[in-house]
Amino acid sequence: MSNLDLRPAPHPCGGNGRTGPVRDVQPGKQVPLGESTVVRRLLPNLGRRMVGAWCFVDHYGPDDIAGEPGMQVPPHPHTGLQTVSWLREGEVLHRDSLGSLQTVRPRELGLMTSGRAIAHSEESPAGHGRLLHGAQLWVALPAERRDTAPAFEHHADLPVIDGGGGLSATVVLGELAGAVSPGTTYSPLVGADLTLAAGTDARLPVEADFEYAALAISGESEVDGVRLAPGALLYLGCGRTELPLRADSDSSLMLLGGEPFEEKILMWWNFVGRSQEDIEKAREDWMTGTRFGEVHGYDGERLRAPALPAVPMKPRGRVH
Numbered sequence: 001m002s003n004l005d006l007r008p009a010p011h012p013c014g015g016n017g018r019t020g021p022v023r024d025v026q027p028g029k030q031v032p033l034g035e036s037t038v039v040r041r042l043l044p045n046l047g048r049r050m051v052g053a054w055c056f057v058d059h060y061g062p063d064d065i066a067g068e069p070g071m072q073v074p075p076h077p078h079t080g081l082q083t084v085s086w087l088r089e090g091e092v093l094h095r096d097s098l099g100s101l102q103t104v105r106p107r108e109l110g111l112m113t114s115g116r117a118i119a120h121s122e123e124s125p126a127g128h129g130r131l132l133h134g135a136q137l138w139v140a141l142p143a144e145r146r147d148t149a150p151a152f153e154h155h156a157d158l159p160v161i162d163g164g165g166g167l168s169a170t171v172v173l174g175e176l177a178g179a180v181s182p183g184t185t186y187s188p189l190v191g192a193d194l195t196l197a198a199g200t201d202a203r204l205p206v207e208a209d210f211e212y213a214a215l216a217i218s219g220e221s222e223v224d225g226v227r228l229a230p231g232a233l234l235y236l237g238c239g240r241t242e243l244p245l246r247a248d249s250d251s252s253l254m255l256l257g258g259e260p261f262e263e264k265i266l267m268w269w270n271f272v273g274r275s276q277e278d279i280e281k282a283r284e285d286w287m288t289g290t291r292f293g294e295v296h297g298y299d300g301e302r303l304r305a306p307a308l309p310a311v312p313m314k315p316r317g318r319v320h
C-alpha cells in the first residue's frame with residue numbers, strides 16, 4: 001500500500017532509547033487512499049514513529065463497498081522496507097514488478113520485501129464482496145539488508161495459538177509464544193492477530209526486551225487495563241513478560257512488537273532510507289523509469305512522486 005499524500009513530511013525515525021511499561025493511546029489521522037478508501041494512519045504520528053521495526057500502520061474499514069470500486073491504489077514504488085497486508089474482511093489483488101499476481105484474503109499473509117526497489121499496485125478485484133476491513137503495515141529493513149533482492153510471499157496457512165480464557169492468536173509475522181510465522185523477517189519482531197471471545201480474561205506471554213503496541217481492530221477490549229475502541233493504537237513500551245487482555249464482547253486486536261530499532265532511518269513518501277541522498281535517488285529512479293521495473297495489468301496510470309521538501313531531510317533519533 002502507498003502513502004498517497006501529495007505533500008508527505010519526512011519522518012526521522014529510529015535511534016536509541018528504550019522505555020519501560022507504559023500505556024499511551026496514540027491518536028490516528030484520517031487519510032484518503034486512492035479513489036474511494038479512507039484509512040486511519042496510526043504510525044508514524046506526532047508522538048511516536050516506530051514500534052520495533054514497525055514503521056507504518058494504516059487501519060481501514062469496515063467499509064461497505066458494494067457497487068463501489070473499493071481499494072484502487074495505482075502502481076507505486078518502495079525501497080528499504082517490507083509491506084504486510086492483513087485482512088479481516090474482503091479481498092485485495094496484489095500485482096508487482098516481479099510479475100506477482102495474488103489475491104490476498106482474510107487471515108492470509110501478503111508479504112512484500114522491497115529491498116533495493118520494487119513497485120506494486122493493490123485493488124479490490126472485480127466481483128468483490130460487500131465489506132473491506134484490514135490493516136496495512138510496513139517493517140523497516142536493517143541497514144545490512146535494505147538492498148536485498150525484492151520478493152513477494154503469500155502464506156495462507158499461519159500458526160494459531162490457543163491462549164486460553166477465550167483468547168486465540170494467529171501469528172502473522174515473527175514469533176509469539178513459541179509459534180513462528182512462515183513469513184521472512186530480518187529483525188526480531190512479532191505481528192499477531194488476536195481474537196477475543198465475549199468474556200475473555202487471559203494473559204498472553206510476551207518478550208520483556210520487545211516494545212509493543214496493540215491496534216484495536218473490532219469490538220471493544222481491555223489491554224493491560226486500558227479500554228480500546230476500534231481504530232485506537234495503544235503503545236505499551238518494554239518490560240512486560242505477559243499482557244493482560246479482557247473483553248466483554250467479541251473483539252479483535254493486532255499485537256505489534258519487536259526489539260527497539262536502534263538505527264536512524266529517514267522515511268519519506270514510500271521510501272525508507274538512511275539519508276536525503278537515498279531518498280532523492282529513489283525518487284529520481286522512479287520518475288525516470290529505472291530500477292523499479294513495471295507493474296503489468298493495472299488499469300490506470302502509475303503514481304507520480306510528490307515534490308521533495310524544500311528543507312533538508314536527515315535521520316535523527318527516536319521521537320517521542
